[in-house]
Amino acid sequence: MWEKKPVLLMVLATCTILAGTIITMILPFTWVNTKADRIEGVVPYTPIEQEGRDIYIREGCNNCHSQTVRPLVAEVLRYGEYSKSGEFVYDRPFLWGSKRTGPDLARVGGKYPDSWHYKHMDSPRSMVPRTNMPDYKWLRDNPLDAEAIQHKMDVLDFPYNNPQIAALQTKNEMDAIVAYMQKLGNDINWRKATQVEIIGELVNPYAGVDHITMEPWESVYRNNCAACHGEHLEGEIGPELVGDNYEEEELFKIIYNGIPDGGMPSFSALGSDKVWQLTNFIKYYNQGEGESH
Numbered sequence: 001m002w003e004k005k006p007v008l009l010m011v012l013a014t015c016t017i018l019a020g021t022i023i024t025m026i027l028p029f030t031w032v033n034t035k036a037d038r039i040e041g042v043v044p045y046t047p048i049e050q051e052g053r054d055i056y057i058r059e060g061c062n063n064c065h066s067q068t069v070r071p072l073v074a075e076v077l078r079y080g081e082y083s084k085s086g087e088f089v090y091d092r093p094f095l096w097g098s099k100r101t102g103p104d105l106a107r108v109g110g111k112y113p114d115s116w117h118y119k120h121m122d123s124p125r126s127m128v129p130r131t132n133m134p135d136y137k138w139l140r141d142n143p144l145d146a147e148a149i150q151h152k153m154d155v156l157d158f159p160y161n162n163p164q165i166a167a168l169q170t171k172n173e174m175d176a177i178v179a180y181m182q183k184l185g186n187d188i189n190w191r192k193a194t195q196v197e198i199i200g201e202l203v204n205p206y207a208g209v210d211h212i213t214m215e216p217w218e219s220v221y222r223n224n225c226a227a228c229h230g231e232h233l234e235g236e237i238g239p240e241l242v243g244d245n246y247e248e249e250e251l252f253k254i255i256y257n258g259i260p261d262g263g264m265p266s267f268s269a270l271g272s273d274k275v276w277q278l279t280n281f282i283k284y285y286n287q288g289e290g291e292s293h
């Protein structure tokens, strides 16, 4: 019936579309950057972090990596706390992206120690044999241009101080990109906040297994831990794991939750069965050594 009254139809259609536009586009603009959207603790990039960010864009890292954790269970389990809009207020331009050839990096800050990043950027394949991420060793050969970076900070109107600029003189592009990686998603202390309080008694389901049963667990160790703790638990980026005297439950908790401020990632995503296998593998590694060699 309205189709026969073109003017009325046009007015109604315009109103409907306008209402939709206001709700989905204009209102969010007024919400963004209001106080309610700000997160305490989220601070602008320092000069070296900002430079690392620009190198990240120049090298097209964003063609393989997204920077936003969606509020979906699977993503939160894999990457950590989902991203909040207030965490991106200093991103110019934003780098959320949608292409994930490599993992999302929104929460990579604090996940690994600096030394892990240097080694991984030098040669990703030395740590993750089948990765297609290119080597970036050559970034070490490019010194930073302190003056240009200072100018950038002025243009962006981000705070900085003279010691920060002076410190750039001795740094290279690799240092900048590592500093940027450590900043990502690390302004809010989500790692500690999301640590799981393990309730009830922890019971080792593999208590008393022999060395033969443990053998296949070595590959779980090799795939997840060897890059930092060495093939033979001798330690490298992380400490040596032989000779520690942790109780089984303590060891389980360290592996399950990680050590948030120490650069030891959480491995809860492996599931508690695998974490128990690793617990036993590490705890009883020495006994096994004696038998097999």
Ligand code: HEC
Binding pocket: 056, 059, 060, 061, 062, 063, 064, 065, 101, 102, 103, 104, 105, 108, 111, 124, 125, 128, 131, 132, 133, 134, 136, 177, 181
């Ligand atoms: C061709 C695609 C590709 C490009 C380009 C690329 N990466 Fe990656 N990246 C990957 C893949 C695949 C992985 C997963 C395996 C690994 O750790 O190497 C990865 C892993 C990573 C990780 C470890 C993430 C984690 O949580 O374990 C970091 C950090 C990283 N990349 C940073 C960078 C930076 C910085 C650049 C640009 C200088 C870059 N990547 C460019 C593919 C890429």
Ligand code: HEC
Binding pocket: 111, 112, 113, 116, 221, 224, 225, 226, 227, 228, 229, 237, 238, 239, 240, 241, 244, 251, 254, 255, 259, 261, 262, 263, 264, 265, 267, 278, 282
């Ligand atoms: C990205 C590097 C990295 C990876 C991968 C990693 N760790 Fe760690 N791990 C560390 C660092 C760094 C520490 C020291 C943290 C501290 O003491 O503050 C540590 C500490 C530990 C400790 C405590 C050791 C001690 O002497 O106090 C245990 C146990 C441990 N890791 C087991 C594991 C296991 C099992 C895996 C594999 C599932 C693993 N780690 C994977 C870096 C890593």
